[in-house]
Amino acid sequence: MEKPLKEIWQSVLAQVKLSISSANFSTWFKNTDIDLIDSGKVVISVPNNFSKDWLENKYYKNILKILRELDPNVKDLVFVVKKIGAKTSEASIFIKKEKQLDFNNLITNKETNLNNRYRFDNFIVGSFNEVAHAAATAVAEKPGSTYNPLFIYGGVGLGKTHLIQAMGNQIFQNENKIKVRYISSDKFSSEFVSGLQNKTVEDFKNKHKELDVFIIDDVQFLTGREKIQEELFHIFNALYEKNKQIIFSSDRPPKAITGIMDRLRSRFEGGTVIDINFPDFETRLAILKAKAQEKNIELAPEIYEYIAKKIERNIRELEGALNRLILFHQANNQGLDLEKTKELLKDVIKPPLRIVNPRNVLQVVAEFYDLKEKDLLASSRKKELVQPRQIVMYLLKEELKCSFPFIGRKLGGKDHTTVMYGYRKIAQELKVNEKLKEEILLIKKRVFVS
Numbered sequence: 001m002e003k004p005l006k007e008i009w010q011s012v013l014a015q016v017k018l019s020i021s022s023a024n025f026s027t028w029f030k031n032t033d034i035d036l037i038d039s040g041k042v043v044i045s046v047p048n049n050f051s052k053d054w055l056e057n058k059y060y061k062n063i064l065k066i067l068r069e070l071d072p073n074v075k076d077l078v079f080v081v082k083k084i085g086a087k088t089s090e091a092s093i094f095i096k097k098e099k100q101l102d103f104n105n106l107i108t109n110k111e112t113n114l115n116n117r118y119r120f121d122n123f124i125v126g127s128f129n130e131v132a133h134a135a136a137t138a139v140a141e142k143p144g145s146t147y148n149p150l151f152i153y154g155g156v157g158l159g160k161t162h163l164i165q166a167m168g169n170q171i172f173q174n175e176n177k178i179k180v181r182y183i184s185s186d187k188f189s190s191e192f193v194s195g196l197q198n199k200t201v202e203d204f205k206n207k208h209k210e211l212d213v214f215i216i217d218d219v220q221f222l223t224g225r226e227k228i229q230e231e232l233f234h235i236f237n238a239l240y241e242k243n244k245q246i247i248f249s250s251d252r253p254p255k256a257i258t259g260i261m262d263r264l265r266s267r268f269e270g271g272t273v274i275d276i277n278f279p280d281f282e283t284r285l286a287i288l289k290a291k292a293q294e295k296n297i298e299l300a301p302e303i304y305e306y307i308a309k310k311i312e313r314n315i316r317e318l319e320g321a322l323n324r325l326i327l328f329h330q331a332n333n334q335g336l337d338l339e340k341t342k343e344l345l346k347d348v349i350k351p352p353l354r355i356v357n358p359r360n361v362l363q364v365v366a367e368f369y370d371l372k373e374k375d376l377l378a379s380s381r382k383k384e385l386v387q388p389r390q391i392v393m394y395l396l397k398e399e400l401k402c403s404f405p406f407i408g409r410k411l412g413g414k415d416h417t418t419v420m421y422g423y424r425k426i427a428q429e430l431k432v433n434e435k436l437k438e439e440i441l442l443i444k445k446r447v448f449v450s
């Protein structure tokens with residue numbers, strides 16, 4: 001990004017403003033800022049945990065999309081709480097450090113665009129990915145003849161990029177003359193657009209139509225970009241006619257990608273479509289151990305087990321947790337036990353549910369709506385108090401299974417019929433009011449998980 005961070009964030013905010021009410025805007029975006037942009041990762045600082053939860057749940061996609069429009073290199077977005085007056089958040093400092101710690105000696109081949117850290121020999125196979133792996137090795141053995149096109153899909157951080165690049169690396173290694181190109185969908189789009197601007201679009205087209213193996217990552221990001229889809233469609237046809245190998249990846253199956261033209265979708269579906277699932281516990285353990293070995297570190301068995309138990313759905317996060325432990329180890333030269341591990345990973349690994357009493361519910365609701373607890377206990381009928389109070393009633397009934405009379409007593413001596421009314425009011429409202437639903441979800445999260 002060339003522009004100063006402040007300016008970028010101002011343009012994001014300007015766009016967000018168009019799509020939400022001004023009350024919401026000032027509640028959730030007040031005192032937010034961009035803290036850092038590093039290797040495509042954008043760190044947004046927010047004033048407190050409520051804003052963090054809210055923005056993560058409601059605005060993640062939207063903000064990411066706007067940022068990507070400003071800069072196609074943006075890959076990911078995180079929200080961090082920054083203490084008032086702090087210069088940079090702790091998270092940003094960590095991200096910088098983590099980046100410096102370059103375990104893998106990244107080398108990207110200029111011609112193929114492939115990164116040499118993604119190989120078959122360091123790709124761990126388990127039941128969650130063995131079908132995808134088998135297809136990938138078959139393709140790498142004989143590109144253009146078995147599974148063509150090959151479409152791999154699966155959730156974030158589950159090894160799609162690793163696997164499709166491993167194919168490219170293997171093919172290129174087997175036969176150096178083969179023309180292989182890997183590209184992310186975003187890069188593909190931005191190259192096309194600058195081709196149009198610089199009048200080099202013919203070069204762009206020809207470059208791709210001459211390939212033997214074309215690998216395009218994360219095609220879900222082509223959503224809504226019709227010109228680019230059109231171009232990909234033509235490149236696909238040109239390659240396919242000549243039995244050249246085409247490999248796609250996406251975070252979802254072709255059917256579930258919206259905003260894609262039907263004829264391109266039917267190309268995605270026209271060969272073999274395979275998913276990568278979630279790894280089971282044993283596999284997660286194996287992955288951790290293999291990665292630790294790769295990085296020349298050995299941890300106590302209970303540490304591997306702890307991480308593998310807690311991080312279930314994302315291999316990148318498994319690696320991230322491991323990296324953090326290694327960072328600590330290097331900086332402190334100190335043995336690592338389970339306690340220390342838990343402490344170091346506390347923001348990555350969600351703590352177990354806590355025991356909750358009515359007071360906690362009251363506190364969280366008051367904090368959420370920026371009210372005083374005693375106002376919720378009083379009987380003022382002010383509009384801004386009535387609903388939060390009813391939410392307390394609702395949660396105490398629904399989540400803590402308290403009786404109506406008990407709730408009435410806890411809320412400053414209210415009649416049980418008042419409580420009943422309040423409870424029903426919220427239950428009713430929840431059926432039609434998305435915003436309320438979202439708020440209650442966030443409140444519940446705060447009450448039960450912090």
Ligand code: ADP
Pocket residue numbers: 122123124125129154155156157158159160161162163287315316319
């Ligand atoms: P995706 O593209 O699906 O979001 P990536 O391919 O980027 O995921 O994988 C995330 C991280 O996890 C990478 O560092 C990758 O090397 C690692 N990884 C994923 N799957 C495996 C696997 N089966 N074996 C070894 N490392 C893996």
Ligand code: MG
Pocket residue numbers: 160161162217218
């Ligand atoms: Mg990927």
